[in-house]
Structure formats: structure tokens, C-alpha cells
Amino acid sequence: MIWSRRWGSIPGISKSQVSKICARLDIEVDAFRNRSLAHVEFPYVYLDATYVKARDTDLHQVVSRAVVIATGITANGDREVLGLAVGDSEAETFWTEFLRSLRRRGLAGVKLVISDAHEGLKAAARKTLQGASWQRCRVHFARNLLALVPKGHQDVVAAALRTVFVHPNRTEIAAAWDRTADMFARQFPKVKTLMDDAKIDVLAFSAFPPDHWRKIWSNNPLERLNKEIKRRTNVVQIFPNNGAIIRLVGAVLAEQHDDWSTHRHYLSEGSMAKLYKPRDTDTATDDGILAIT
Numbered sequence: 538m539i540w541s542r543r544w545g546s547i548p549g550i551s552k553s554q555v556s557k558i559c560a561r562l563d564i565e566v567d568a569f570r571n572r573s574l575a576h577v578e579f580p581y582v583y584l585d586a587t588y589v590k591a592r593d594t595d596l597h598q599v600v601s602r603a604v605v606i607a608t609g610i611t612a613n614g615d616r617e618v619l620g621l622a623v624g625d626s627e628a629e630t631f632w633t634e635f636l637r638s639l640r641r642r643g644l645a646g647v648k649l650v651i652s653d654a655h656e657g658l659k660a661a662a663r664k665t666l667q668g669a670s671w672q673r674c675r676v677h678f679a680r681n682l683l684a685l686v687p688k689g690h691q692d693v694v695a696a697a698l699r700t701v702f703v704h705p706n707r708t709e710i711a712a713a714w715d716r717t718a719d720m721f722a723r724q725f726p727k728v729k730t731l732m733d734d735a736k737i738d739v740l741a742f743s744a745f746p747p748d749h750w751r752k753i754w755s756n757n758p759l760e761r762l763n764k765e766i767k768r769r770t771n772v773v774q775i776f777p778n779n780g781a782i783i784r785l786v787g788a789v790l791a792e793q794h795d796d797w798s799t800h801r802h803y804l805s806e807g808s809m810a811k812l813y814k815p816r817d818t819d820t821a822t823d824d825g826i827l828a829i830t
Contacts, residue, residue, distance in 0.1 A: 579646060608759055622635045622638070685727040715736075718736075748804070
């Protein structure tokens with residue numbers, strides 16, 4: 538396959554040769570983006586977006602394009618790139634169609650969706666991934682929380698928040714969360730309010746096997762992939778159209794997908810087996826989304 542590390546590195550090629558390379562790459566990326574996902578369940582799904590610049594031929598100007606990406610962990614503990622789409626923004630309608638496209642390709646068995654607190658994404662997940670819990674990325678949450686605190690106190694608040702996540706079980710984590718919120722209630726009432734409101738979402742990971750917590754309590758695994766995408770797309774700076782974005786980013790993702798397939802399990806098979814043991818702590822809410830109480 539001609540992946541992104543190779544194209545552009547061949548000196549002295551003509552425009553027609555470039556066109557042929559791009560056409561062949563488009564076929565390969567399209568096949569990758571539309572492959573079936575029905576071969577296995579994906580209990581953990583990560584969702585995120587990054588932005589690149591592209592020319593809008595209708596408006597005759599450079600605009601920002603949202604590149605949304607989904608990755609997942611299989612029931613066997615392997616990692617896969619699930620999908621990619623490009624749109625004008627992270628609107629709910631865009632996220633909904635993207636997630637529906639994953640479902641049409643066979644995405645099933647989703648137990649936890651990990652993402653930041655983008656409202657359009659959350660609403661789309663409620664519509665398309667019924668029965669799944671939502672994990673609000675703890676790293677993004679910490680940034681949101683610290684934005685409410687004067688700079689001189691941010692280190693203290695950050696350290697207190699980190700201590701919540703060192704506890705070994707769900708009950709102790711929840712209790713530590715409440716203690717931390719109460720500790721800052723008088724000095725930083727907005728911190729207390731945000732922690733109370735976000736508790737269920739940020740601590741959703743604690744209903745799952747402890748062996749998985751460090752891998753599922755934040756969107757960091759996908760953030761690292763986004764950094765690689767930005768490194769590659771920054772070379773281009775401005776794409777001529779959406780197709781060019783999909784070509785490059787799709788090639789990067791296919792490359793990463795292939796690399797993951799050659800490594801050992803991201804999560805052990807033994808720990809994944811624990812995920813499928815019955816849990817008596819989950820209750821379904823009226824809107825069909827699994828609530829962690």
C-alpha cells in the first residue's frame with residue numbers, strides 16, 4: 538500500500554503520476570473507511586475532532602474543516618480505527634450521521650463512549666448508541682475546572698482532583714470526589730457546582746474493570762493520534778478540498794490501524810472477560826442511555 542510516509546518522497550514524478558498515485562490511494566482509503574465493523578464487538582469507543590484549513594470553492598475563501606475520528610477497543614482487547622469524516626463543524630447533525638454510518642457498517646456492543654463534553658457529540662451518542670455510558674474525558678474536565686480557579690490556586694486544586702483517581706474502587710472514588718468538591722465549596726463555589734454536575738460523567742469509568750481505568754478515563758489515546766494527524770496536515774497547511782483531507786488523514790489512520798494490528802493486545806483478554814460479567818450497578822434511564830449511579 539502507498540501510505541502517507543511514502544507519497545511525496547519520490548523525486549521527479551510528473552503530474553499524471555501524482556494523479557495516478559492519488560487515485561489509487563483514494564481507492565484504498567475508501568475501502569478502509571467503509572470496511573465492515575461486524576467482525577467483533579467494540580465495547581469502548583473513543584470520539585474526537587481536530588480542525589484543518591481547506592479552500593471552499595463556493596465561497597472562494599479558506600475555511601476551517603472539522604475532521605471527526607472514531608477509534609475503538611475490541612472485545613478481545615485490540616485497538617482499531619473505526620471511522621473518519623470531514624464536515625463544516627461539529628454540529629449534532631454531523632456527529633449523528635457519522636455515528637449512524639458506523640452503525641450501518643456493523644458497529645455493535647458499545648458499552649462506553651469516551652469523549653470531551655461537546656454537546657453535539659453527546660446528543661448524537663444518545664440517539665445512535667443507546668445502552669452505552671458516556672465517559673467525560675477527565676483531562677478535558679480538569680482544564681474546564683481549572684479555568685474557574687485563579688492561577689495562584691490552580692496547582693492546589695489540580696493536585697486535589699488527581700487524588701480522587703488513586704482510590705481502588707468505585708465507592709471510595711465517589712466519596713473522594715464529594716470530599717474534594719466540598720473542600721472547595723466556600724473558596725471556589727463554581728468548582729463545587731461543576732464537580733457536582735459532572736460527577737456521574739467523569740466517574741463513569743469506575744463501573745468498569747479497574748484494569749481498564751487508565752485507558753478509558755480520558756481521551757488521551759485518541760488525542761495522541763490527533764497530534765500525529767496535525768503533524769502531517771500542518772505540512773500541507775491549506776487543503777484544496779475535502780477529498781484531499783480524507784486522502785491524507787485516511788492514509789495516516791490506515792497506517793496507524795495496520796501498526797496497531799501488529800502489536801499485542803491493548804487490554805488483556807483476561808481483563809476484557811471481566812467486562813462481560815453481569816454488573817448489578819447499572820440502571821437504564823428513560824432516554825435509553827445507560828446511567829452509572
